Amino acid sequence: MEVEHGVGAVVSAIRAVLGDLVIFIQARLREEVPEFYVIDDPALAGTEMETVPSSLEAILQGLTDQLDVEDAVPGAMLKQARLAAQANVSLHALVRKQRVAQAAMWDAVLDAAQRAVSDDELRGAALRRISQYHFAWNDHVVAALIEEYEAEHRLFFMQRSDRKKRALVNAVLAGSPPDEQALGYPMDGRHLAVVAWGEKPEAAIRAVASRLDAKCLVVSGTDNAYFGWLRRATRSPRSDDSLASVELPSSTQIACGQYGNDVSGFRTSHRQAGLAYRVAKLGSQNVTWYRDVSLEALVLRDVPAAKEFVRQELGSLLDGSARSRTLLETIKAYYALGQNAAATGVRLKVNERTVAYRLKTVEGALGSTVLERRDEIAVALRIVAMLESQND
Numbered sequence: 001m002e003v004e005h006g007v008g009a010v011v012s013a014i015r016a017v018l019g020d021l022v023i024f025i026q027a028r029l030r031e032e033v034p035e036f037y038v039i040d041d042p043a044l045a046g047t048e049m050e051t052v053p054s055s056l057e058a059i060l061q062g063l064t065d066q067l068d069v070e071d072a073v074p075g076a077m078l079k080q081a082r083l084a085a086q087a088n089v090s091l092h093a094l095v096r097k098q099r100v101a102q103a104a105m106w107d108a109v110l111d112a113a114q115r116a117v118s119d120d121e122l123r124g125a126a127l128r129r130i131s132q133y134h135f136a137w138n139d140h141v142v143a144a145l146i147e148e149y150e151a152e153h154r155l156f157f158m159q160r161s162d163r164k165k166r167a168l169v170n171a172v173l174a175g176s177p178p179d180e181q182a183l184g185y186p187m188d189g190r191h192l193a194v195v196a197w198g199e200k201p202e203a204a205i206r207a208v209a210s211r212l213d214a215k216c217l218v219v220s221g222t223d224n225a226y227f228g229w230l231r232r233a234t235r236s237p238r239s240d241d242s243l244a245s246v247e248l249p250s251s252t253q254i255a256c257g258q259y260g261n262d263v264s265g266f267r268t269s270h271r272q273a274g275l276a277y278r279v280a281k282l283g284s285q286n287v288t289w290y291r292d293v294s295l296e297a298l299v300l301r302d303v304p305a306a307k308e309f310v311r312q313e314l315g316s317l318l319d320g321s322a323r324s325r326t327l328l329e330t331i332k333a334y335y336a337l338g339q340n341a342a343a344t345g346v347r348l349k350v351n352e353r354t355v356a357y358r359l360k361t362v363e364g365a366l367g368s369t370v371l372e373r374r375d376e377i378a379v380a381l382r383i384v385a386m387l388e389s390q391n392d
Helices: 002-016 018-032 042-065 075-086 091-116 120-159 163-173 201-212 262-280 290-299 303-318 322-336 341-348 352-366 374-391
Strands: 190-198 215-220 226-232 252-256 287-289
Touching (some): 002 018, 002 042, 002 120, 018 042, 042 075, 042 091, 042 303, 091 120, 163 215, 163 262, 201 215, 201 226, 201 252, 226 262, 252 262, 262 287, 262 290, 287 290, 290 374, 303 322, 303 352, 303 374, 322 352, 341 352
Parallel strands (some): 252 287
Antiparallel strands (some): 190 252, 215 226
C-alpha cells in the first residue's frame, strides 16, 4: 500500500508541472529528431499539439488507475503514425521520436520522485513500480505505432486510386520537370493552389474551378484533405478572389495560396496554400487566403515556440479572467485604431479615461509600455486569437 502512495506522490508532482513538461518535450523532440519535422505537412504538424500531452496523460492515468498497457494507447498517437506514413516520414524517425520522449519522461519521473518522496526505500520501490509500467507501456506503444504506420503506408502509396498522379505531382513540387501529358494539366498560365478538407473536399475544389472557369488538377493529401490547382490561360494580374458565390459542401473549408505563373507559380502557390491551411485548420472560416494569414502562418510553423512567445509577451494577461480578457480587448482595439485612445473608447463604449487606466494596467502587468513592444504584443494577440479559435 505504501508503494501506491509513493507512486501517487510522484504522479501528483509531475501533474503540477505538466504544462512546462509538455513544452520541454516538444522542444527536445524538434532538437533531437529533426528528421521527423523535415516534411512541412500542416496536418502532421498539428498532431504534435495532441500527441505529447495525451501520451503523458495516458502514462499518468495508467499509473494512477493501474491500467493494462494495452488499454492506454492514445488515439492521437495512432493518428500521428498514420499521418507520418501518408507524409512519407521515415518509420525510423517516428520510433526514435517515441524513444526520445520516453527518455525525457523518465528524467521527469526521477526529478519528481526526488521532490515528492523523502524516504529512500519508498522512493526506490515507487520508481521500480513506475519503471515497470513506463517501459512496458512504451514497448507496447512502439509496436502499435509501427503496425499502424506500415498498414497506412501500404494503403496510401500502393492502393489509393490516384497514387500515380500524386507521385507525378510530388515530383514536380520537388523540382522535377512536369510531365504535362501524364498529368493532364498544362503548366503555362496562371495557377491558384488550394487545399480543401471536411465534407466532400474534392467536390469543393471542382466547384471553385467551375466558378473561375479554370482547368483543374486534384490529388489526395494527408488527413483526408485534397490538394488542388486551378489553371487559367490568362496572365492578367486582375484579382479573381471573389469566391462568395461558390456553394461549398456543408462543413467544408478551403485554404488558398496566391496566383502564380507557370511551373514556379504552381509550386509557390502550393506552398502558400499549405501555410494558409495550417492556420485555417485552427478556425472555422469557409475560405482562407494566404495573404490574410501570412503572419500567423509564419509564426505557427512551430506551435510550441509560438505558445512560448505568447506566454512571454502577455504573461499574466493569459489567466483567463474577465479582467484580463477586458484588458486584452482594450489593447487590441487600441492598436487597431492607430493608438488613438478616444477612438478606442468609442469602439468599446467607455470613456477615454477608462481606456487610459486600462492601458496603464496592461503596462503594469507586462512590465513595459504598450509602445515599447507594440509589434511583439500585436503579433502575440493575433496568435492568441488563432489558438483560442482551435479550442472553441
